[in-house]
Amino acid sequence: MQKPDPRLTTAKLKKIEDIAARLNIEGLKRAGREMTGPCPVCGGHDRFSINSDMGIFNCRTCGGGDVIRLVELVQGCNFKDALQWLCGDAEVEISAVEMARREERFKREQMKREGEADKYRQYARKRAHAIWQGAVPAKGTMAEDYLRLRGLALPEFPACLRFAPDLPYVKKINKKSVRLHSGPAMVAAIQLPDGRFSALHQTWLDMSQPKGKARIFDPDGNQISAKLYAGPKKSCAIRLHTPQGADTLVMGEGIETTATAWVADATPRAAYWAGVDLGNMAGRQIKEKGKRYSGVPDLGGGADGFVPPAWVKRLIYVMDGDSNPKDTRAKLEAGCRRAMARRPGLVASIVPADMGKDLNDMILEGARHG
Ligand SMILES: [Zn+2]
Known part of the structure; x- marks a missing residue:
């Protein structure tokens, strides 16, 4: 059996934000624990994001993965060349002790990342749940009008849909929370397999629009999605x-x-x-x-x-x-x-x-x- 390339561990220890900078990925803005912006490959405004805690990236069009995958995508190269780009030539000789040391460090680093990500998930879930508890049943509200406008006369009203009369639309831009809009919204509970509340789906409404959704703009004047979710889904x-x-x-x-x-x-x-x-x-x-x-x-x-x-x-x-x-x-x-x-x-x-x-x-x- 071929021995695993020690550069794999080394590559995965690299901070994804540093690699993004080395790849000249521009226009990323901090939004919570993520950096979001145009995809270096397919463009757009906010379809691309990197998550430093998890060491991963995602593009809604191109897909996502770890640092190695990011290099493959942006450089348009294969796995081998991506590893070479990240870590240089393969080390011919590496002692078992050194290999074990690197793996240990990787495991520690990963546990730390996961611990931080988990803490943040709990926090995001709690905040989303507070919005949910402040919302009212959707029946007889603008949320019902919205669904009717979309051609949806529901046979019965689901308990997972509620209405928030004045919900702020907040996005993190350059580490600061910016309120881009505030108004009525349909909110939906996103439930875990065991039925517990985990996250919130939010759709801002404006019944004067043909599709009933609010027109929301980022500070640069680009129209952005009227939907946001909060919490782990x-x-x-x-x-x-x-x-x-x-x-x-x-x-x-x-x-x-x-x-x-x-x-x-x-x-x-x-x-x-x-x-x-x-x-x-x-x-x-x-x-x-x-x-x-x-x-x-x-x-x-x-x-x-x-x-x-x-x-x-x-x-x-x-x-x-x-x-x-x-x-x-x-x-x-x-x-x-x-x-x-x-x-x-x-x-x-x-x-x-x-x-x-x-x-x-x-x-x-x-x-x-x-
Ligand atoms: Zn893309």
């Missing part, structure tokens, strides 16, 4: 509807897409949960050469994304067509395979929405032309 879901005795779970990415399938009663007696984002629905994937996303789930410890509860015998992922279809499909496939691996006997499938539109856009169009 990994492995979680927004549980819109869970009927007694359900054995099928229909899951879309967003609240609107998932509620659309529910209102259409796509699958009678099914539960309808939103997966919050594709990364959570997919979980981590095994890297395959030449592919951005392999569609193969990494089933190693700590790498899990969403896993359906034990009562789910049939899992249906609704595929939005509004982002890169090939990548989206690979992510959903990884999620389906993860679910089938974790829940033996479960059958998972992907239902594509019309190309280029999410299900909710399709309903709206039907209403306009019909």
